[in-house]
Amino acid sequence: MSNTYQQRIKNHILDEETFLSAVFSGQQKGKSVLWEKVSLRPVLLKDKRHIQFSYFDGKQDISKNYAGDELAEKVDELLALAFKSIALRASSGDIRVQITKKGKAIIHQDKAPAKQPQQPDLSHNHRKDLILPFDKPNPFLQTIGIMTAEGRIRAKMQDKFWQINRFLQLVHQSIDLKRLSHSPLRVVDCGCGSAYLSFATYHYLSDILERPTQMVGIDLKSDLLQRRGEQARNLGWDGLRFEASRIIDYTPAAPPDIVLALHACDTATDESLAQAARWGSRYIFSVPCCHHHLQAQLPSVGQAVSLSHKPVLRHGILKERLGDILTDAFRALILRIMGYRSEVVEFISSEHTDKNLMIRAVKASKPGQAQFLREYQAMKAEWGATPYLEELLGKEFPYA
Numbered sequence: 001m002s003n004t005y006q007q008r009i010k011n012h013i014l015d016e017e018t019f020l021s022a023v024f025s026g027q028q029k030g031k032s033v034l035w036e037k038v039s040l041r042p043v044l045l046k047d048k049r050h051i052q053f054s055y056f057d058g059k060q061d062i063s064k065n066y067a068g069d070e071l072a073e074k075v076d077e078l079l080a081l082a083f084k085s086i087a088l089r090a091s092s093g094d095i096r097v098q099i100t101k102k103g104k105a106i107i108h109q110d111k112a113p114a115k116q117p118q119q120p121d122l123s124h125n126h127r128k129d130l131i132l133p134f135d136k137p138n139p140f141l142q143t144i145g146i147m148t149a150e151g152r153i154r155a156k157m158q159d160k161f162w163q164i165n166r167f168l169q170l171v172h173q174s175i176d177l178k179r180l181s182h183s184p185l186r187v188v189d190c191g192c193g194s195a196y197l198s199f200a201t202y203h204y205l206s207d208i209l210e211r212p213t214q215m216v217g218i219d220l221k222s223d224l225l226q227r228r229g230e231q232a233r234n235l236g237w238d239g240l241r242f243e244a245s246r247i248i249d250y251t252p253a254a255p256p257d258i259v260l261a262l263h264a265c266d267t268a269t270d271e272s273l274a275q276a277a278r279w280g281s282r283y284i285f286s287v288p289c290c291h292h293h294l295q296a297q298l299p300s301v302g303q304a305v306s307l308s309h310k311p312v313l314r315h316g317i318l319k320e321r322l323g324d325i326l327t328d329a330f331r332a333l334i335l336r337i338m339g340y341r342s343e344v345v346e347f348i349s350s351e352h353t354d355k356n357l358m359i360r361a362v363k364a365s366k367p368g369q370a371q372f373l374r375e376y377q378a379m380k381a382e383w384g385a386t387p388y389l390e391e392l393l394g395k396e397f398p399y400a
């Protein structure tokens with residue numbers, strides 16, 4: 001391949017500094033290619049540059065991400081296919097390759113980039129509909145360390161930036177602000193940690209929607225919260241404050257309208273759901289983290305009473321995933337019993353985090369609906385397990 005157009009194209013794709021995108025399309029005369037079009041672009045996954053290949057077969061797109069040796073192999077595979085044209089963009093100059101009917105490669109190369117050299121865009125997900133734009137300097141994103149002083153998302157914060165953006169998108173799609181007509185809005189972020197989500201939500205509600213907001217971030221890490229509190233004050237955000245407390249021990253001055261929890265560890269998610277249900281909060285948005293409590297109650301394969309459970313319980317990884325699924329199913333069902341319309345939806349692509357489910361709930365009906373109670377009893381009997389959320393709610397859940 002040395003010195004061929006294939007080698008040049010490959011070198012450009014592998015060049016981390018300059019490669020922006022490439023599109024392979026069309027078919028050479030008398031030959032066929034499985035894909036109508038394949039597009040390539042750099043993305044950052046877990047702080048590492050990958051190239052995303054989007055294979056389009058005329059009906060659907062399949063995306064795969066590759067790095068290192070595997071990337072080089074996949075580029076070779078692509079270049080071996082009989083595409084008719086390749087359009088490559090690089091900050092060092094664009095290249096277009098056209099294969100003639102006789103199979104000859106015509107190569108056009110821009111000698112100099114038409115505009116200022118660009119940086120490869122490593123944002124993994126589509127940019128449209130982002131509530132927090134990635135390309136405009138934003139004082140709060142700079143203050144909390146997601147964006148550089150020059151207005152660029154830090155490489156190692158790409159995943160977190162996408163997570164909070166996606167969280168806001170789901171909040172935006174779910175909240176009917178007309179139903180929350182009082183002022184100020186009250187919001188609690190449970191297990192807020194570094195408080196990226198608390199800052200982002202406060203910015204969304206108070207700056208973008210211009211709704212007076214009182215927001216409290218709760219966590220066990222008092223030092224971290226103190227620093228974040230100072231940063232909020234420096235931004236002049238009087239309505240955002242932080243309190244060091246266990247979620248389950250926190251007593252708000254007034255019941256919050258909205259309760260958030262992003263990756264609150266293990267049973268901290270249950271604490272936030274229990275508190276939200278007790279407070280009668282109208283909206284709950286919770287992205288659970290690891291799950292251990294229920295898993296430990298699942299029988300081992302030798303103890304399993306049901307023959308049909310054995311094939312799942314036999315394999316550690318399946319048992320673990322079953323524990324995750326049952327935990328979230330119990331959580332969503334308990335919220336339904338407590339009078340919430342709850343749903344479990346995908347939060348973000350699993351490439352950003354494998355903790356990628358969101359329990360989204362809105363207070364909608366009377367508690368104790370018979371249908372959900374029957375489901376709950378059946379589920380507990382089937383799996384011989386009691387979810388932690390039931391224990392936490394205690395007397396406030398008289399349906400056990």
Ligand SMILES: C[S@@+](CC[C@H](N)C(=O)[O-])C[C@H]1O[C@@H](n2cnc3c(N)ncnc32)[C@H](O)[C@@H]1O
Nearest residue numbers: 191192193219220245246247262263264265268
């Ligand atoms: C994985 S971090 C997530 C932080 C943040 N929500 C985010 O997504 O960036 C989980 C946080 O929950 C906090 N946490 C765990 N158990 C808690 C509890 N019972 N009460 C309050 N905070 C808790 C931890 O201190 C930690 O900061």
